[in-house]
Amino acid sequence: MTIPDPHAVRAFLEERHVGRAAEAAAFSDREFKPRPEPRDDAAARVEARALLGMIGAAGWLDPIRDQDWRGCCLAREALAAASPLADAVFALQGLGTLPILLSGNAPMRARWVDAAIAGRAMAAFAMTEPEAGSDVAAIQTTARREGDVYRLNGTKTLISNAGIADFYTVFASTDPGARGKGISCLVVPADAPGLEFVKPQILSAPHPLGEIAFQDCRVPAANRLGEEGRGMALGLQTLDRMRATVGAAACGMAARALAEAHAHARARKQFGKPLAEFQLIQEKLARMATDLTAARLLVYRAAWVADGGQDRVTLEAAMAKSFATEAAQRIVDDAVQILGGAGALASHPVDRLYRSVRALRIYEGTTEIQHLVIAGQLMQGSGA
Numbered sequence: 001m002t003i004p005d006p007h008a009v010r011a012f013l014e015e016r017h018v019g020r021a022a023e024a025a026a027f028s029d030r031e032f033k034p035r036p037e038p039r040d041d042a043a044a045r046v047e048a049r050a051l052l053g054m055i056g057a058a059g060w061l062d063p064i065r066d067q068d069w070r071g072c073c074l075a076r077e078a079l080a081a082a083s084p085l086a087d088a089v090f091a092l093q094g095l096g097t098l099p100i101l102l103s104g105n106a107p108m109r110a111r112w113v114d115a116a117i118a119g120r121a122m123a124a125f126a127m128t129e130p131e132a133g134s135d136v137a138a139i140q141t142t143a144r145r146e147g148d149v150y151r152l153n154g155t156k157t158l159i160s161n162a163g164i165a166d167f168y169t170v171f172a173s174t175d176p177g178a179r180g181k182g183i184s185c186l187v188v189p190a191d192a193p194g195l196e197f198v199k200p201q202i203l204s205a206p207h208p209l210g211e212i213a214f215q216d217c218r219v220p221a222a223n224r225l226g227e228e229g230r231g232m233a234l235g236l237q238t239l240d241r242m243r244a245t246v247g248a249a250a251c252g253m254a255a256r257a258l259a260e261a262h263a264h265a266r267a268r269k270q271f272g273k274p275l276a277e278f279q280l281i282q283e284k285l286a287r288m289a290t291d292l293t294a295a296r297l298l299v300y301r302a303a304w305v306a307d308g309g310q311d312r313v314t315l316e317a318a319m320a321k322s323f324a325t326e327a328a329q330r331i332v333d334d335a336v337q338i339l340g341g342a343g344a345l346a347s348h349p350v351d352r353l354y355r356s357v358r359a360l361r362i363y364e365g366t367t368e369i370q371h372l373v374i375a376g377q378l379m380q381g382s383g384a
């Protein structure tokens with residue numbers, strides 16, 4: 001099975017995507033599949049930097065710069081199938097640089113985006129706080145304007161690439177009384193005085209994560225992206241664009257799990273015949289394949305709409321992200337079940353997928369929040 005499989009979603013792709021999908025699959029299989037899983041958080045941090053250099057040098061981050069969302073989805077499917085850590089590296093380059101691209105900030109673009117796309121600078125996206133998770137408008141980090149600088153104070157938690165990023169795209173309140181309408185977005189270089197890496201936060205799957213804090217951290221006002229007070233809108237626009245690609249990563253993990261389970265079911269014999277000949281196993285494989293195809297169709301529909309230049313893809317992206325990540329969780333779980341004890345061993349690829357896929361239902365907006373978004377659109381009379 002080739003991952004990604006462009007034929008499953010051919011109606012949403014152009015000819016150039018089909019060749020690109022094959023290249024992405026071959027590159028990921030060759031470069032990332034054979035790499036061992038980092039043994040601890042420190043090793044994962046070193047590995048993430050190495051993966052960034054490889055992905056950037058090979059041009060796989062270019063679709064982010066070009067805002068080619070179907071290209072991003074194909075790349076993430078391929079990366080996630082071979083290495084969930086490589087996929088996370090891709091995702092953060094997108095999240096950290098997209099606000100710069102969307103705000104049209106030429107100096108920031110020249111300083112950070114080119115290096116990030118080439119894989120020379122690592123990006124991070126710092127929105128979540130201890131008291132502001134799903135409720136982004138509750139952000140308490142402040143950015144007070146003092147002449148031509150902003151002075152930042154506050155804490156950000158659950159930040160991917162914390163401690164290893166070269167720059168952070170940070171959301172902070174410039175007008176605390178105005179909640180969501182008082183949030184601004186600033187690019188903060190990792191070496192800015194007053195920015196501290198507080199501690200790593202360890203996940204069961206390799207993924208550099210941690211807490212950062214700002215203590216009277218002074219950032220030039222020129223580092224603000226877009227207008228003051230428009231940061232939350234910029235953040236939500238970024239998430240709107242990136243959510244279909246989270247769904248694509250989920251599809252990549254699910255497709256790999258299905259391929260592993262299918263191969264095992266054909267090879268492993270119990271009660272005198274291959275597992276694949278038992279109808280209870282066939283029923284699982286059929287459901288996994290159908291769920292995966294449905295997820296891919298929603299994901300590539302959302303990316304196709306985004307590539308069409310539509311301003312908001314909120315509904316399509318929310319459906320794609322929530323359905324694909326939930327389906328992937330079920331598919332990976334079924335794969336572990338089909339593999340039996342072998343699938344529960346930490347060294348097996350499906351166990352790594354099992355540990356990796358869980359976070360996708362949480363980050364960039366939980367499933368519940370996506371369902372609220374979908375329901376909200378329905379109430380406003382938007383079609384599905």
Ligand SMILES: Cc1cc2nc3c(=O)[nH]c(=O)nc-3n(C[C@H](O)[C@H](O)[C@H](O)COP(=O)(O)OP(=O)(O)OC[C@H]3O[C@@H](n4cnc5c(N)ncnc54)[C@H](O)[C@@H]3O)c2cc1C
Pocket residue numbers: 124125126127128132133134135157158159160161203207209359362363364365366367368369372
């Ligand atoms: C691996 C990983 C990487 C991450 N990377 C980043 C990053 O790089 N940058 C960043 O800024 N953040 C990052 N996050 C944080 C992530 O975006 C948040 O965890 C997420 O937005 C949820 O916030 P929370 O954890 O505070 O949960 P909460 O908002 O406290 O939610 C807890 C539960 O309550 C539910 N809930 C909340 N509100 C409602 C409601 N109104 N109705 C119904 N249910 C509700 C949620 O769906 C969830 O199930 C990352 C998280 C993980 C796990």
